[in-house]
Amino acid sequence: MNDNAKQLKISLLYWGGRNIKIKTTLLENAYNFLNNSINFYHLATHEVYPQEYKRYWMFSIVDIVQAMELIFKEVLRRENEIFLYENIDNPKHTVSITKALHRIKNIINLELKVQDERIINQAIEIRNNIIHYEIELDINELFQIYMSIFSFLKSFHYRFLKTDLHDYIEEEFWEEEEELLLEKYNRNLLLHDEADSSKDYLLEVAESQLYMYYEIGDVEYKRIKYGEEESAFKSEFCGDCAIKKGYYHVFGCDLEVCPKCNGQAITCGCHDIRDFLV
Template sequence: MPNLKMTLLENSISFFLESVNKAIQAESDEDKWKFAILLLVQAIETSLKERLRRTNEIFVYSNIDKPKHTVDLGLAIERLEKISKVNLKQPDVKCIRTASELRNQIVHFEFDLSIEQIKSNFVSLVGFYTSFCRDHLDSDIVSLLPPKLHSELLNLDSYIEELENRASERMVAEEIPDDEVWECPACKKDTFVIHDGTDTCYLCGHSEPVVECEHCQALEFEEDLEQVDFGNMKGWESYKALCKDCFSKLENENPYEEYY
């Protein structure tokens, strides 16, 4: 019986093509979105490993002294930048981390993601994957898509653009100031409205509390604040929620008296 054999790049492309196919099926069967995302993340991870392999095959393994398990997405990013000298832009790094977070949610936990949220992330990840393969693997992935799949993929992209346009129109109609619109942590679009405590993405519907730093009053996502105990010597606890800047200042300059 013949063996099934693929290179890393061939394997990556195979995952990608099947991912797009599942995304098209998901338009009529929403359960397929789970598989579309998982396959796309696998395509991305395999493409990063292929770029590492082109530097040196040993860098594909997490422990180069005991080459058994391959790198995860986080270690792949680190090695690509430090060893392979691949300069990843910050939005690209964010895209890879989004991919990792999505896979972890789907595989390891109960998950509750809106269809709009999934579609938005899917299109962003497709954009990263095709660009990475073009720029760093000399491979035009889009040209490998069957014409029907390519056409359907463009329709998905157009759908996200439509959602962004609708969100933009709503923000204009409600006269939302530009500085009160943030990047949504869920769909990664600049459609998260903090105006008047709305704290909701107008594209995907994601909601998340936005609160003030208890020292400088700067607004931050609540989960991004650092909880610091300023309790007294009798053992009483007194926590304050600090933004990243204030926490960094506290850690580096130790000006505790300013925070009491």
């Protein structure tokens, strides 16, 4: 377990030396659900386990959607705690995940891709059906949904909570984290055939697609994808990082343009590129 994960252990409050109460925060609960979800994902997908372990897909979906709901609520809480509640005039019951997402879009002005919103709503529907109804699940479809939700959470967490979700994933699940990212951002779709194919570089490519904004001062600037520059390059692939047109440059690329000053992103000084380099 990494250092940040260790700090998220449940706090136990002792009363009179006998009664024990458990105290957790929204984020502690979210990270616990997330790690449980990745564990179930591991059990459902690893080839060493028997076929009947495929049923763990249900728990992996339920838990990652629960983690997403709590992360949404934490973002609302940081904006204004009253946004957590269904009825702001009678703050008793907290909002559903659907209403939390609605408020994030309309109050915090989250720009959500149509495809991401469709996947999120599909995952919520599957979670609800698993809990309340009988359901028949397609394994390949579940994998695509899970992979998309996981990558969305990585991006969302960094943008709104200002830390890398990786820091809260237990070390024993880092291999699954890498697997999901590499599958989501397949090198054959993003890179030139002769590009560096090492695992480390492919992970850099994947991570670079997740983080779509630079925060400069207190203002967010959306990164400029390769091919969207004012003086757009003619080549189908970037001459430095080898990324395909329509995707974000790999962090540290010589040819990425700063969205604020239109200078070279790694040297202009508008933001600290080292925040994104591992």
